[in-house]
Amino acid sequence: MFDEHRTPGGVLGGFIGLVIVSAMAGVLVTAGIAPVLAVTGMAATNTITVFENLPDYVAIDQLAQKSNIYATEANGTKVLLASFYDQNRVEVPFDSMSQYVKDAAVAGEDPRFFEHSGVDLQGTVRATVKTAAGGQTQGGSSITQQYVKNVLVQKCEAIADARKHDACYFAATETTPERKLKEMRLAIGVEKRYSKNEILRQYLNITGFGGTVYGIEAAANYYYGTTAAKVTLPQAASLVAIVNNPVKFQLDYPTGASNGTANGYAANRERRDYILTEMYKQDKITRAAYTEAVATPVEPKITEPSTGCQSAGSSAxxxxxxxxxxxxxxVFGEDAEERRLKFRRGGYNVFSTLDLDLQRAAITAMNKNIPKVFARGDVGGVISSVQVGTGRVLAMVQNKDYSQDPAVQAKGRNYTGINYNTDYTEGGSSGFQPGSTYKVFTLAEWLKEGHTLNERSDTRRKSNWGTFRDSCLGPQNYDSQGFNPRNDQNESGSNYSALQATIGSINTGFIGMAKKLDLCGIRKTAESFGVHRANGKPLDQGASSVIGTNEIAPLTMAVAFAGIANRGTTCSPVAIDRVVGVDGTEIPVPKTTCKRSLDPKLIAGMTYAMQRVMTNGTAQQSYADTSPRVPMIGKTGTTDGAKDTWMSGATTKVATVVGVVAVTGTLNQRQFSFDSGYAATARHRMWPAVMSVANAKYGGGSFPEASGSVIGKVEAPKPKPTPKPAIPKPAAPKPDATPSKPKPEAPPAEPEPATPPVEKPKPDQNGRGKNPKGG
Incomplete structure (x- = not known):
């Protein structure tokens, strides 16, 4: 520990701090600052007045530090996902700095630091004389003065407005007598309020070490892969050497930067050896230590900091x-710039909701089943899991490598900066058609409007569906619009009940159900479960939307299925459990908002049908391959031409959505395979892999029993009409009979289903479009 006692010589050397209140202030201050002003011609009397009217104090404020995002293991261990910063700094206490670092800083930058009271008069005179004589510009600033200058610059860095920032920076760094006077006055004030050790600690934490590296801890990490407490003597001197001229002496370039801004290891070594010599002269190191240190080559071990989400790997x-x-x-600030500054400079420790067990299962399932690059087209894979009842996002994975750098993205289709799982404002995706997974909202509206699961509808395939009720937009007629959706497996769909249509995912069954409902009501029911289009536009509510033609983010569908599993209470997604400031203070975080989406009695009818989808319907493969098995609900989805395939489901604890999608263009997943198997069934290989881990970890309870009034009586299928006997061809009319009109020729059969004429969306990054076919 340094001796903070000031000698009589130190008192004399630090006289400026004492004479402010002295009767001899004019004489002494003029003597002290005259060398600085000699070349300017400023009058001494004016100088004294200016000096005494300057502010005399600058606070040791919180420094800008990097923020970290963590996930938590099941045993409570925190795992760093990524760090973010404008200035790479980790502030450390005084006893976490090597004595070599402290001695090197004093020896190299301010040998009389422990003797003066903020301003080193001798150093100031020497520097001013050399500058006035035409030599190189000399600083002559004490460590305290350098600290003051850094504080003023840091205050400027916190200003969001560019014009105000630049003006502040100029005022803090301009080479003028007035600025030097202010720096002196503030340095004296700092010395009155803080101990020498505290000033040195903050100086070593605040000062720049080249590029975005600030503070001795980050410098030790970056240049030598160690800590400020563990640096060796030559390393400490080499790091402190950078402070004198960060551009000239930084250690990123062995032989100097190609643009000539850095001189490489040789320049740093020259400055390092000067510091070692001064340390030896001041008896801070032995001769043996000095000899060994100067003989040591400059050999940095550049350790790039983990910065940005790309360092989070598959959790990026x-x-x-x-x-x-x-x-x-x-919650994190009133405007975007304030939030950015707080995040990039505030030293946040962000503890996320990510469940590393589920995340690893999702990563493994994705890597095993969906390639990053596929020769036949741009295929995307997505997995999102949400905790039921809390909205906590437990897993989020896709099959691409993450990068926000356009140059990196240009290297191949395996890179993208677009998050396929989220809304456009939260990652850049415009969403995907969910296909038949969207049918659950028509089922919800069906029960909400008083229909039962066993009630039947006219579900035949036809091109004259007639008029649909719409309480928002008015009646919608589909007689002459070519609206003729077919079923995924070409089922006849003649007379299905709502339960049968759900179990078998019958398109015409849900169109028939919608014919009895309010199209606007279906949209509003979907919205009550948090469903919205990923691009922020309103949900379409036409007849085709019933079978899943809105572009929706997978995470949104996971939230909706969690709402169904939560007895009809939907909770908005959250990704952050806690944020702790650098001083240990808890910072408020966004909370989930839970709302009632549907009466629990009606939800019981939905989950009754959706459990049958798992055990007897289109999701049997996912059900069979999940172990351990607890009660589960689900719904599959296949968009037209098997371009996108989905498996969405939940237990009472966790909801998961898995999808394989065409990112751009059109691919029929029923016409090719991946290495892992048939492309169209990859969803049924991934969903059980994730949910098996979820079931083992979280378990799952029974869903509520559906009442008889919701299930309804089993209705017998309507018999097919008995064909009428053939009518004999009438004889030729008598001459006075009216000739019969010829029967019009039947129209040609429609080749394939067509959507109603809706506005075609503009092409987006996912190449999504409308299509009425879902499976």
Whole structure:
């Protein structure tokens, strides 16, 4: 520990701090600052007045530090996902700095630091004389003065407005007597309020070490892969050497930067050896230590800091989602720039909701089943899991490598910065058609409007569906619009009940159900479960939307299925559990908002049907391959031409949505395979892999029993009409009979289903379009 006692010589050397209140202030201050002003011609009397009227104090404020995002293991261990910063700094206490670092700083930058009271008069005179004599510009600033200058610059860096920032920076760094006077006055004030050790600690934490590296801890990490407490003597001197001229002496370039801005290891070594010599002269190191240190070559071990979501690997897209929350949510600041500064400079420790067990299962399932690059087209794979009842996002994975760098993205289709799982504002995706997974909202409206599961509808395939009720937009007629959706497996769909249509995912069954419902009501029911289009536009509510033609983010569908599993209470997604400031203070975070979406009695009818989908319907493969098995609900989806395939489901604890999608263009998943198997069934290989881990970890309870009034009586299928006997061809009319009109020729059969004429969406990054076919 340094001796903070000031000698009589130190008192004399630090006289400026004492004479402010002295009767001899005019004489002494003029003597002290005259060398600085000699070349300017400023009058001494004016100088004294200016000096005494300057502010005399600058606070040791919180420094800008990097923020970290963590996930938590089941045993409570925190796992760093990524760090973010404008200035790479980790502030450390005084006893976490090597004595070599402290001695090197004093020896190299301010040998009389422990003797003066903020301003080193001798150093100032020497520097001014050399500058006035035409030599190189000399600083002559004490460590305290350098600290003051850094504080003033840091205050400027916190200003969001570019014009105000630049003006502030100029005022803090301009080479003028007035600025030097202010720096002196503030340095004296700092010395009155803080101990020498505290000033040295903050100086070593605040000062720049080249590029975005600030503070001795980050410098030790970056240049030598160690800590400030563990640096060796030559390393400490080499790091402190950088402080004198960060551009000239930084250690990123062995032989100097190609643009000539850095001189490489040789320049750093020259400055390092000067510092070692001064340390030896001041008896801070032995001769043996000095000799060994100067003989040591400059050999940095550049350790790039883990920065940005790309360092989060396969969890990068979840990391990106968390950053969007930090940058977009008003909880973290009134405007975007304030939120950015707080996040990039505030030293946040962000503890996310990510469940690493589920995340690893999702990563493994994705890597095993969906290639990053596929020769036949741009295929995307997505997995989102949400905790039921809390909205906590537990897993988020896609099959691409993450990068926000256009140059990296250009290297291949395996890179993208777009998060396929989230809304456009939270990652850049415009969403995907969910296909028949969207049918659950028509089922909800069906029960809400008083129909039962066993009630039947006219579900025949036809091109004259007639008029649909719409309480928002008015009646919608589909007689002459070519609206003729078919079923995924070409089922006849003649007379299905709502339960049968759900179990078998019958398109015409749900169109028939919608014919008895309010189209606007279906849309509103979907919205009550948190469903919205990924691009922010209103949900379409036409007849085709019933079978899943709105573009929706997978995470949104996971939230909706969690709402169904939560007895009809839907909770908005959250990705952050806690944020702790650098001082240990808890910072408020966005909370989930839970709302009632549907009466629990009606939800019981939905889950009754959706459990049958798992055990007897289109999701049997996912059900069979999940172990351990608890009660589960689900719904499959296949868009037209098997371009996108989905498996969405939940237990009473966790909801998961898995999808394989065409990112751009059109691919029929029933016409090719991946290495893992048939492309169209990859969803049924991934969903059980994730949910098996979820079931083992979280378990799952029974869904509520559906009442008889919701299930309804089993209705017998309507018999097919008995064909009428053939009518004999009438004889030729008598001459006075009216000739019969010829029967019009039947129209040609429609080749394939067509959508109603709706506005075609503009092409987006996912190449989505409308299509009425879903499976």
């Amino acid at each position: 897209y979840f990391c990106d989602y968390v950053t969007k929350k930090l940058l977009n949510d008003p």
